[in-house]
Amino acid sequence: MTDEQINSLPDQFRQQVLFVKQQIALGIVKVDSQTVDSVVSRVLEQNNHDLLSMTPCELWPYMRGRTTWVIGDSMSKDFFKALKCFMIEFQDLATYHASNNYTAMHLLDSIPGFGEPHCVHMPQRTRLCQVHTIQGDLFIEGNRTKIGVLPLLQQSMAHPNDIFIVNFGLWHGETKQPEYKDNLHQLGKFYTATKDKFPNLFWFETPKQHFDSADGDYKVPWIGTRKGPFTCQPVQGLSMDKDGALHAEAGNAVAEYVLKGSWRNIMAREILIEQYKLPVIPVYNSSATAWQFHRVNFDGQECSHYCHPSIPQLWVWVLKQTLQKYGLKPVENWQEGKRHKPGCATVMDRDEGQYGGAKTIDLLQSD
Numbered sequence: 494m495t496d497e498q499i500n501s502l503p504d505q506f507r508q509q510v511l512f513v514k515q516q517i518a519l520g521i522v523k524v525d526s527q528t529v530d531s532v533v534s535r536v537l538e539q540n541n542h543d544l545l546s547m548t549p550c551e552l553w554p555y556m557r558g559r560t561t562w563v564i565g566d567s568m569s570k571d572f573f574k575a576l577k578c579f580m581i582e583f584q585d586l587a588t589y590h591a592s593n594n595y596t597a598m599h600l601l602d603s604i605p606g607f608g609e610p611h612c613v614h615m616p617q618r619t620r621l622c623q624v625h626t627i628q629g630d631l632f633i634e635g636n637r638t639k640i641g642v643l644p645l646l647q648q649s650m651a652h653p654n655d656i657f658i659v660n661f662g663l664w665h666g667e668t669k670q671p672e673y674k675d676n677l678h679q680l681g682k683f684y685t686a687t688k689d690k691f692p693n694l695f696w697f698e699t700p701k702q703h704f705d706s707a708d709g710d711y712k713v714p715w716i717g718t719r720k721g722p723f724t725c726q727p728v729q730g731l732s733m734d735k736d737g738a739l740h741a742e743a744g745n746a747v748a749e750y751v752l753k754g755s756w757r758n759i760m761a762r763e764i765l766i767e768q769y770k771l772p773v774i775p776v777y778n779s780s781a782t783a784w785q786f787h788r789v790n791f792d793g794q795e796c797s798h799y800c801h802p803s804i805p806q807l808w809v810w811v812l813k814q815t816l817q818k819y820g821l822k823p824v825e826n827w828q829e830g831k832r833h834k835p836g837c838a839t840v841m842d843r844d845e846g847q848y849g850g851a852k853t854i855d856l857l858q859s860d
Contacts, residue, residue, distance in 0.1 A: 544810040549580050552809070555816045556580070558824030559652060560612070560620040564642060565660035566627040568700055571798060572658070572776075573623040575805035576812070583615040591622050597649040605637055629661040629676025633683045643683060643694075653690050654824050658774065658812075662699030662757040663797060666713035670756065677761055681769030693821060696765050698777040699757045700804070703727065703784035704796045707747050708755060711797065722793025727784045739781055751781065774815045779807045 563573040577584075591610040592598055601610040604626055612622035626632060626642050635641040640648075643657065651657075659680070665673040684694050703709045703725040728751045730742030741748035753759050758777050765771040786803040787796045799805055 544807065547810055547813065549582055552580065552813055552816075553583065554823040555813075555821055556615070556621070556656075557617050557619050558826075559618075559654040559656060560622055561656040561658065562622050562624065562646065562651070563658045564624045564626050564632070565658075565697060566625070566662070566664055567798060568663060569658070569660050569697060570623060570625060571801070571805045572697065572808050573621070574801065575809050577613055577621055578801075579806070579809045580615065580621065583619070584613045587614070588612070589614055589620075591624070592650040594649050597645060600639060600645055601642065603638065604631055604642065626659075627661065627664045629665065629673060629680070632659065632661065632676065633679040641683075643680075647687065647691055651691070653692075655691070655693065656821075657691070657694045658697050659694065660697035660699060662761075663702070663711075665757065666716075667710070667756065668713050670760070673757070674760060674764065677764040681765050681771060684765075684769055684771050694771065695815065695819075696761060696771050696773045698754070698761070698773060698775055700776055700780035700799070701728075701751070701755070701783070702797050703787060708751050709784070709796070710755060720792050721790065721795050723796050725784050725787045725794065725796040727782060731782060733778070733782045737778055739778055772815070772819050774808070774812055776808045776811050779811060780804050 561576075563569050563576070589612045590598060591601065591612050598610060601624060602608040604624070605628075609625040610622065612620045614620055624642055624646075631638060631641065632643055633641040635644075643659070646657075661676065662673075665676075680696075688694065701709060702711055704711050705724050705726055706712055707729075709726070709728050728748060730745035730748030731751055732740050732742075734740060739752045741752040754762065754777050762773070766773050780799070783799065783804050784796070786799050787794065788798055788800045789795070790798070
């Protein structure tokens with residue numbers, strides 16, 4: 494953004510943009526400044542000015558006194574990262590085990606696709622935890638594990654006030670749609686059976702990919718035959734207006750299909766939302782036209798995951814809007830919310846037989 498554009502912003506928005514640019518200039522935030530400019534311009538064009546002025550204090554009443562569990566594939570990990578960074582002023586900057594219940598932790602850490610159950614701690618018995626769970630058959634019935642992730646958490650370490658944000662999608666290719674449908678029904682039935690005790694379960698929509706296929710999706714036949722770098726591209730005939738609504742070019746069947754969410758979100762909405770009334774965090778629209786915000790990985794440019802900061806940071810605002818929409822009530826008596834099993838174990842060094850001192854995030858990652 495030019496200085497003239499920045500100076501024309503309302504005061505609180507101008508200060509937010511100047512702060513981010515200062516962090517980049519000082520090298521504190523490692524990101525292409527053009528990415529930040531593009532995201533800020535995109536937000537302003539859509540009249541979502543309150544997104545730029547949102548503070549961690551606006552989310553804190555919903556998170557305080559409970560654990561927010563983010564469970565899913567690498568898209569969920571990106572959302573966890575964005576939410577963790579947004580709330581960093583409330584954290585002690587250490588990373589912790591989800592529990593010192595050894596059996597439960599062993600089961601979680603044995604999930605195909607790493608598991609990696611860990612948490613960050615905040616004041617007043619507040620935690621943000623992530624469990625890497627890449628496919629739907631790992632969530633409920635545990636077809637490849639001894640128990641599904643959600644039943645395990647709710648039986649061993651979760652509290653009824655906790656928030657569960659779940660997603661599985663991109664690890665289910667288009668040839669596995671029947672299995673995906675079954676997994677969605679398993680989740681919906683589980684929510685129906687447990688919502689009286691654990692009411693705060695939310696489905697996180699699958700964000701859009703922008704590969705060089707007609708609808709932007711990565712295709713199963715490419716597995717083992719195509720590697721990056723890829724060329725990301727927009728879906729032809731799809732656009733977004735200033736209110737964040739998607740539009741498809743008249744007569745463009747592919748654009749109309751993508752507008753509806755592509756097959757994963759279409760199926761999830763029909764089953765989870767319409768049939769089982771499971772609350773949804775609607776992140777798809779924010780990503781549908783964001784083809785230019787994808788990041789580079791070990792194979793070069795890829796078209797699934799997004800840069801930080803960019804689209805994942807928008808999802809934090811969508812989370813706040815969703816919690817407000819569904820009327821999630823803050824935990825007023827958080828002092829009384831003791832867990833039946835301890836949940837504050839520090840990170841265990843891998844070569845130790847007992848729990849060691851808390852490790853910093855850098856040390857944990859370097860392991």
